[in-house]
Amino acid sequence: MRNEIYRNILVKREQKHKMLAVLLDPDKCKDRHIVSIISMLKSYPPDFVFVGGSHTILSTNSLIEILQEELSSKIVLFPGDASQFSDKADALLLLSLLSGRNPEYLIGQHVNSAIGIRASGVEVIPTAYILVEGGKTSAVEYMSNTRAIPRNKKDIAVSTAVAGELLGMRLTYLEAGSGAQLPVPSEMIQAVRHNLDMPLIVGGGISTPEAMMAAFEAGADLVVIGNAFESQPQLIPDFAQALKKYNEKEEI
Numbered sequence: 001m002r003n004e005i006y007r008n009i010l011v012k013r014e015q016k017h018k019m020l021a022v023l024l025d026p027d028k029c030k031d032r033h034i035v036s037i038i039s040m041l042k043s044y045p046p047d048f049v050f051v052g053g054s055h056t057i058l059s060t061n062s063l064i065e066i067l068q069e070e071l072s073s074k075i076v077l078f079p080g081d082a083s084q085f086s087d088k089a090d091a092l093l094l095l096s097l098l099s100g101r102n103p104e105y106l107i108g109q110h111v112n113s114a115i116g117i118r119a120s121g122v123e124v125i126p127t128a129y130i131l132v133e134g135g136k137t138s139a140v141e142y143m144s145n146t147r148a149i150p151r152n153k154k155d156i157a158v159s160t161a162v163a164g165e166l167l168g169m170r171l172t173y174l175e176a177g178s179g180a181q182l183p184v185p186s187e188m189i190q191a192v193r194h195n196l197d198m199p200l201i202v203g204g205g206i207s208t209p210e211a212m213m214a215a216f217e218a219g220a221d222l223v224v225i226g227n228a229f230e231s232q233p234q235l236i237p238d239f240a241q242a243l244k245k246y247n248e249k250e251e252i
Protein backbone atom coordinates (compact mmCIF):
# COMPACT_ATOMS: atom_id res chain seq x y z
CA MET A 1 0.00 0.00 0.00
CA ARG A 2 1.40 3.43 -0.93
CA ASN A 3 2.24 5.74 1.93
CA GLU A 4 4.12 8.68 0.42
CA ILE A 5 1.71 11.52 1.17
CA TYR A 6 0.97 10.42 4.71
CA ARG A 7 4.69 10.04 5.40
CA ASN A 8 5.25 13.53 4.07
CA ILE A 9 2.60 14.89 6.48
CA LEU A 10 4.29 13.10 9.39
CA VAL A 11 7.72 14.46 8.45
CA LYS A 12 6.46 18.03 8.18
CA ARG A 13 4.64 17.71 11.48
CA GLU A 14 7.82 16.42 13.13
CA GLN A 15 9.58 19.52 11.77
CA LYS A 16 6.75 21.70 13.16
CA HIS A 17 6.07 22.82 9.61
CA LYS A 18 2.41 23.84 9.24
CA MET A 19 0.59 22.93 6.02
CA LEU A 20 -2.14 24.43 3.86
CA ALA A 21 -4.66 22.64 1.65
CA VAL A 22 -6.97 24.35 -0.80
CA LEU A 23 -10.33 22.63 -1.21
CA LEU A 24 -11.85 22.74 -4.69
CA ASP A 25 -15.40 21.58 -5.35
CA PRO A 26 -15.77 20.41 -9.00
CA ASP A 27 -19.15 22.16 -9.31
CA LYS A 28 -17.73 25.52 -8.30
CA CYS A 29 -14.69 25.33 -10.58
CA LYS A 30 -16.04 26.18 -13.97
CA ASP A 31 -14.61 28.00 -16.95
CA ARG A 32 -12.98 31.38 -16.21
CA HIS A 33 -13.26 30.87 -12.49
CA ILE A 34 -10.90 27.88 -12.43
CA VAL A 35 -8.41 29.78 -14.61
CA SER A 36 -7.96 32.52 -12.02
CA ILE A 37 -7.73 30.03 -9.12
CA ILE A 38 -5.12 27.97 -10.97
CA SER A 39 -3.05 30.98 -11.90
CA MET A 40 -2.90 32.02 -8.20
CA LEU A 41 -2.10 28.47 -7.08
CA LYS A 42 0.74 28.30 -9.62
CA SER A 43 2.39 31.30 -8.00
CA TYR A 44 1.59 30.19 -4.45
CA PRO A 45 1.41 26.37 -4.51
CA PRO A 46 -0.28 24.93 -1.39
CA ASP A 47 0.93 21.67 0.16
CA PHE A 48 -2.18 19.92 -1.12
CA VAL A 49 -5.22 20.49 -3.23
CA PHE A 50 -8.23 18.67 -1.83
CA VAL A 51 -10.95 17.82 -4.35
CA GLY A 52 -14.54 16.96 -3.44
CA GLY A 53 -17.75 18.30 -2.00
CA SER A 54 -20.83 17.25 -0.06
CA HIS A 55 -22.96 17.41 -3.18
CA THR A 56 -21.32 17.53 -6.60
CA ILE A 57 -22.77 16.98 -10.04
CA LEU A 58 -19.61 17.39 -12.12
CA SER A 59 -17.01 14.63 -11.98
CA THR A 60 -13.86 14.85 -9.88
CA ASN A 61 -11.90 13.20 -12.74
CA SER A 62 -11.88 16.12 -15.15
CA LEU A 63 -10.98 18.66 -12.45
CA ILE A 64 -8.12 16.45 -11.23
CA GLU A 65 -6.78 16.10 -14.79
CA ILE A 66 -6.71 19.87 -15.22
CA LEU A 67 -5.06 20.40 -11.84
CA GLN A 68 -2.40 17.78 -12.49
CA GLU A 69 -1.50 19.37 -15.80
CA GLU A 70 -1.14 22.81 -14.27
CA LEU A 71 0.06 22.38 -10.69
CA SER A 72 2.82 20.63 -8.78
CA SER A 73 0.75 20.26 -5.55
CA LYS A 74 -0.43 16.76 -4.65
CA ILE A 75 -4.11 16.13 -5.29
CA VAL A 76 -6.02 14.52 -2.43
CA LEU A 77 -9.63 13.37 -2.69
CA PHE A 78 -11.94 14.61 0.03
CA PRO A 79 -15.09 12.91 -1.21
CA GLY A 80 -18.67 13.55 -0.19
CA ASP A 81 -19.51 9.96 -1.10
CA ALA A 82 -18.18 6.90 -2.93
CA SER A 83 -19.21 8.22 -6.36
CA GLN A 84 -16.53 10.94 -6.14
CA PHE A 85 -13.63 8.47 -6.06
CA SER A 86 -11.10 8.94 -8.87
CA ASP A 87 -8.08 6.74 -9.56
CA LYS A 88 -6.27 9.82 -10.88
CA ALA A 89 -5.84 11.34 -7.40
CA ASP A 90 -2.57 11.04 -5.50
CA ALA A 91 -4.34 10.05 -2.29
CA LEU A 92 -7.78 9.52 -0.82
CA LEU A 93 -8.98 10.65 2.61
CA LEU A 94 -11.13 7.64 3.44
CA LEU A 95 -13.55 9.47 5.70
CA SER A 96 -15.64 8.03 8.48
CA LEU A 97 -18.11 10.58 9.80
CA LEU A 98 -17.47 9.75 13.43
CA SER A 99 -19.42 12.70 14.82
CA GLY A 100 -22.53 11.23 13.22
CA ARG A 101 -24.46 8.05 13.76
CA ASN A 102 -25.42 7.31 10.18
CA PRO A 103 -24.06 3.84 9.29
CA GLU A 104 -23.99 4.77 5.60
CA TYR A 105 -21.15 7.25 6.27
CA LEU A 106 -19.49 5.14 8.95
CA ILE A 107 -19.15 1.96 6.82
CA GLY A 108 -21.79 1.73 4.05
CA GLN A 109 -20.06 3.90 1.41
CA HIS A 110 -16.76 2.23 2.26
CA VAL A 111 -18.12 -1.25 1.51
CA ASN A 112 -19.50 -0.01 -1.81
CA SER A 113 -16.15 1.34 -2.93
CA ALA A 114 -13.54 -0.83 -1.15
CA ILE A 115 -12.61 -3.24 -3.96
CA GLY A 116 -12.32 -0.50 -6.56
CA ILE A 117 -10.22 1.68 -4.27
CA ARG A 118 -7.78 -1.11 -3.51
CA ALA A 119 -7.46 -2.10 -7.17
CA SER A 120 -6.68 1.52 -8.13
CA GLY A 121 -3.47 1.66 -6.09
CA VAL A 122 -4.36 5.18 -4.88
CA GLU A 123 -2.86 5.95 -1.46
CA VAL A 124 -5.55 5.62 1.21
CA ILE A 125 -5.47 7.63 4.44
CA PRO A 126 -8.16 6.52 6.91
CA THR A 127 -9.53 9.76 8.36
CA ALA A 128 -11.75 10.46 11.35
CA TYR A 129 -14.10 13.22 10.22
CA ILE A 130 -15.58 15.19 13.11
CA LEU A 131 -18.20 17.81 12.33
CA VAL A 132 -18.69 20.65 14.81
CA GLU A 133 -21.54 23.20 14.80
CA GLY A 134 -20.48 26.14 12.65
CA GLY A 135 -23.38 28.55 13.16
CA LYS A 136 -25.64 27.20 10.40
CA THR A 137 -26.70 23.86 8.93
CA SER A 138 -23.84 22.72 6.70
CA ALA A 139 -24.20 20.89 3.39
CA VAL A 140 -22.39 17.88 4.85
CA GLU A 141 -24.81 17.73 7.76
CA TYR A 142 -27.82 17.87 5.46
CA MET A 143 -26.47 15.48 2.81
CA SER A 144 -25.05 12.87 5.15
CA ASN A 145 -27.97 13.07 7.56
CA THR A 146 -25.52 13.29 10.39
CA ARG A 147 -25.35 15.73 13.31
CA ALA A 148 -22.65 18.15 14.37
CA ILE A 149 -21.08 18.21 17.84
CA PRO A 150 -22.20 21.30 19.83
CA ARG A 151 -19.51 24.01 19.88
CA ASN A 152 -19.32 24.07 23.67
CA LYS A 153 -18.86 20.28 24.04
CA LYS A 154 -15.13 19.93 23.60
CA ASP A 155 -15.12 16.79 25.74
CA ILE A 156 -17.34 15.06 23.16
CA ALA A 157 -14.96 16.15 20.38
CA VAL A 158 -12.01 14.76 22.35
CA SER A 159 -13.72 11.42 23.03
CA THR A 160 -14.68 11.14 19.36
CA ALA A 161 -11.15 11.89 18.17
CA VAL A 162 -9.63 9.42 20.64
CA ALA A 163 -12.12 6.76 19.50
CA GLY A 164 -10.92 7.36 15.93
CA GLU A 165 -7.32 6.95 16.99
CA LEU A 166 -8.12 3.70 18.85
CA LEU A 167 -9.88 2.43 15.73
CA GLY A 168 -6.65 2.92 13.79
CA MET A 169 -7.44 6.06 11.83
CA ARG A 170 -4.44 8.09 10.79
CA LEU A 171 -5.72 11.64 10.45
CA THR A 172 -8.37 13.60 12.31
CA TYR A 173 -10.31 16.24 10.37
CA LEU A 174 -11.99 18.65 12.76
CA GLU A 175 -14.46 20.61 10.73
CA ALA A 176 -17.09 23.32 11.07
CA GLY A 177 -18.49 22.58 7.58
CA SER A 178 -17.89 24.36 4.32
CA GLY A 179 -18.93 28.00 4.49
CA ALA A 180 -19.41 27.87 8.27
CA GLN A 181 -20.20 31.21 9.92
CA LEU A 182 -17.93 30.25 12.82
CA PRO A 183 -14.78 28.16 12.57
CA VAL A 184 -14.02 25.37 15.08
CA PRO A 185 -13.37 27.06 18.48
CA SER A 186 -9.68 27.32 19.42
CA GLU A 187 -10.32 25.68 22.82
CA MET A 188 -11.77 22.64 21.07
CA ILE A 189 -8.79 22.40 18.70
CA GLN A 190 -6.43 22.66 21.68
CA ALA A 191 -8.27 19.98 23.64
CA VAL A 192 -8.32 17.55 20.72
CA ARG A 193 -4.65 18.26 19.92
CA HIS A 194 -3.72 17.63 23.53
CA ASN A 195 -5.32 14.19 23.54
CA LEU A 196 -4.24 12.96 20.14
CA ASP A 197 -1.02 11.67 18.62
CA MET A 198 -1.97 11.71 14.96
CA PRO A 199 -1.86 14.78 12.66
CA LEU A 200 -4.82 17.15 12.97
CA ILE A 201 -6.58 18.85 10.05
CA VAL A 202 -8.87 21.82 10.75
CA GLY A 203 -11.26 23.44 8.28
CA GLY A 204 -14.59 25.15 7.75
CA GLY A 205 -15.32 28.87 7.81
CA ILE A 206 -11.68 30.00 7.86
CA SER A 207 -11.69 33.17 5.80
CA THR A 208 -8.76 35.31 7.01
CA PRO A 209 -5.03 34.69 7.53
CA GLU A 210 -5.61 35.54 11.22
CA ALA A 211 -8.20 32.77 11.58
CA MET A 212 -5.82 30.35 9.86
CA MET A 213 -2.99 31.31 12.23
CA ALA A 214 -5.32 30.90 15.24
CA ALA A 215 -6.07 27.33 14.13
CA PHE A 216 -2.33 26.62 13.77
CA GLU A 217 -1.57 28.18 17.15
CA ALA A 218 -4.27 26.01 18.73
CA GLY A 219 -2.66 22.87 17.33
CA ALA A 220 -3.79 22.26 13.75
CA ASP A 221 -1.08 20.73 11.56
CA LEU A 222 -2.93 21.39 8.33
CA VAL A 223 -5.62 23.98 7.60
CA VAL A 224 -8.11 23.61 4.74
CA ILE A 225 -9.56 26.64 2.96
CA GLY A 226 -12.34 26.28 0.40
CA ASN A 227 -14.97 29.00 0.07
CA ALA A 228 -12.70 31.96 0.77
CA PHE A 229 -10.38 31.04 -2.13
CA GLU A 230 -13.16 29.92 -4.46
CA SER A 231 -14.91 33.27 -4.12
CA GLN A 232 -11.77 35.42 -3.88
CA PRO A 233 -8.68 33.78 -5.39
CA GLN A 234 -6.82 37.07 -4.92
CA LEU A 235 -6.69 36.25 -1.18
CA ILE A 236 -4.38 33.27 -1.77
CA PRO A 237 -1.10 35.28 -1.59
CA ASP A 238 -2.03 36.75 1.83
CA PHE A 239 -2.61 33.30 3.31
CA ALA A 240 0.50 31.81 1.64
CA GLN A 241 2.70 34.62 2.91
CA ALA A 242 1.33 34.40 6.47
CA LEU A 243 2.04 30.66 6.50
CA LYS A 244 5.53 31.10 5.03
CA LYS A 245 6.39 33.69 7.66
CA TYR A 246 5.14 31.44 10.45
CA ASN A 247 7.11 28.43 9.21
CA GLU A 248 10.29 30.47 8.76
CA LYS A 249 9.97 31.75 12.31
CA GLU A 250 9.54 28.19 13.63
CA GLU A 251 12.64 26.98 11.73
CA ILE A 252 14.94 29.57 13.32
Ligand code: 1GP
Nearest residue numbers: 178179203204205226227
Ligand atom coordinates in the same frame (compact mmCIF):
# COMPACT_ATOMS: atom_id res chain seq x y z
C1 1GP B 1 -14.90 22.12 4.10
O1 1GP B 1 -13.12 22.39 5.65
C2 1GP B 1 -13.51 22.61 4.34
O2 1GP B 1 -15.00 20.76 4.26
C3 1GP B 1 -13.33 24.03 3.92
O3 1GP B 1 -14.34 24.85 4.44
O4 1GP B 1 -15.12 26.09 2.43
O5 1GP B 1 -15.53 27.00 4.71
O6 1GP B 1 -13.24 27.00 3.76
P1 1GP B 1 -14.56 26.33 3.80
